[in-house]
Amino acid sequence: MTDMTSADLINKLPASPVTASEADTLEPRVAGETPAEMSVGIYYGPGDVRIESRPVPNFGPDEVLVETLATGLCASEALDWYSKRPGGKVLGHEPVGVVAAVGDQVTDLKLGDRVFVNHHVGRLNSHWAVRGRFTKDPYFKSNRLDPGAMAEYFRVSAAHLRADFHVLDDSIDDAAATTIEPWSCVLGGLKQCMIQPGDTVVVVGSGFMGLGFAHMAALFGAGRVIALDFSDWRLAKAMELGASTTINPNACDPVEQLRAVNRGLLADVVVLTAPSEAAFVSARSLVEPGGTLHIGAPGPPGSQFVLDGTEAFLSEVTLNSKYSADHRDTYQFIRLLESGRVNPGLAVTHELPFNRLSEGFEMLTAAERSLKIVIRFKDRPPQSASTDAAS
Numbered sequence: 280m281t282d283m284t285s286a287d288l289i290n291k292l293p294a295s296p297v298t299a300s301e302a303d304t305l306e307p308r309v310a311g312e313t314p315a316e317m318s319v320g321i322y323y324g325p326g327d328v329r330i331e332s333r334p335v336p337n338f339g340p341d342e343v344l345v346e347t348l349a350t351g352l353c354a355s356e357a358l359d360w361y362s363k364r365p366g367g368k369v370l371g372h373e374p375v376g377v378v379a380a381v382g383d384q385v386t387d388l389k390l391g392d393r394v395f396v397n398h399h400v401g402r403l404n405s406h407w408a409v410r411g412r413f414t415k416d417p418y419f420k421s422n423r424l425d426p427g428a429m430a431e432y433f434r435v436s437a438a439h440l441r442a443d444f445h446v447l448d449d450s451i452d453d454a455a456a457t458t459i460e461p462w463s464c465v466l467g468g469l470k471q472c473m474i475q476p477g478d479t480v481v482v483v484g485s486g487f488m489g490l491g492f493a494h495m496a497a498l499f500g501a502g503r504v505i506a507l508d509f510s511d512w513r514l515a516k517a518m519e520l521g522a523s524t525t526i527n528p529n530a531c532d533p534v535e536q537l538r539a540v541n542r543g544l545l546a547d548v549v550v551l552t553a554p555s556e557a558a559f560v561s562a563r564s565l566v567e568p569g570g571t572l573h574i575g576a577p578g579p580p581g582s583q584f585v586l587d588g589t590e591a592f593l594s595e596v597t598l599n600s601k602y603s604a605d606h607r608d609t610y611q612f613i614r615l616l617e618s619g620r621v622n623p624g625l626a627v628t629h630e631l632p633f634n635r636l637s638e639g640f641e642m643l644t645a646a647e648r649s650l651k652i653v654i655r656f657k658d659r660p661p662q663s664a665s666t667d668a669a670s
Contacts, residue, residue: 371429
């Protein structure tokens with residue numbers, strides 16, 4: 280009998296993930312001082328985010344229980360069409376935590392390890408995975424953290440441990456760790472943009488995700504990086520994070536201004552992170568023939584991103600997208616964090632204690648002078664970039 284390799288272990292995933300109801304029947308194997316009940320943050324609808332009590336999840340022999348230190352709020356969670364579920368949806372998919380308990384088959388982790396875990400993981404040997412589209416494997420979305428990362432504790436499945444679970448270096452603070460999931464999505468998107476050395480890249484929308492594209496585009500060879508937004512405050516943040524220049528459509532015609540600062544040319548690559556039909560039309564108008572238009576955020580259900588058929592053929596513009604981050608993206612982004620090549624702390628504007636979750640959600644929805652809002656579960660010093668320390 281041959282020894283099983285690490286690749287075999289990663290590929291040997293169950294046909295379907297263990298559900299939360301099934302997990303409740305499992306017995307904890309090795310547990311620290313964990314309570315029976317915990318607090319969780321639940322989305323019921325616009326303006327209705329509650330903190331409620333739920334049982335701490337049980338876990339199996341090849342799983343672990345993580346105690347949450349901090350979780351980032353994601354703009355997608357404020358979209359009613361995306362987050363509303365019967366009975367409410369437990370929020371959170373941008374966690375950093377510490378291992379609180381381990382199953383007796385888990386041998387390479389210890390209590391207290393500070394970790395990041397991606398909320399979804401896919402198989403590495405499916406049809407989609409073999410073609411490099413790991414996040415399109417149907418298994419990917421069906422496997423998730425239990426009950427979610429906006430909770431004092433969450434269960435991590437064996438599939439997560441095999442594919443996308445990372446013990447963090449001390450050089451990565453908790454606030455920066457909450458950006459691993461979202462900016463790994465950005466990193467994956469940039470891989471699709473086909474940036475060539477010296478290319479001009481325009482990012483339409485300077486929210487947290489748009490700023491990630493502006494911040495990391497240079498790592499892929501971009502020359503000029505131009506941020507576009509209606510908020511001068513956000514555009515100033517874009518300059519802090521590495522944009523070469525900015526365009527506010529309230530103050531000028533974006534096409535004319537782009538040509539004025541780009542030797543008469545449009546952009547080689549345009550990234551759309553403002554998910555609306557009007558923003559798509561604007562983004563398409565900024566792409567030079569032969570360039571790339573990358574869809575970096577979903578439009579609402581039923582929205583239409585329309586192209587003229589003749590123009591779409593003659594322009595040779597490539598239209599593409601990337602949904603979520605896979606295990607390669609998170610691994611690579613963590614290495615960039617460790618090396619100091621990226622600084623997401625510049626985009627963390629608020630750090631709030633868990634009992635102020637509703638307030639944080641109001642700021643997220645208002646989308647004014649806030650970018651990444653971090654919800655802290657433990658009393659740990661916030662990073663210096665924060666403008667609203669946990670209290």
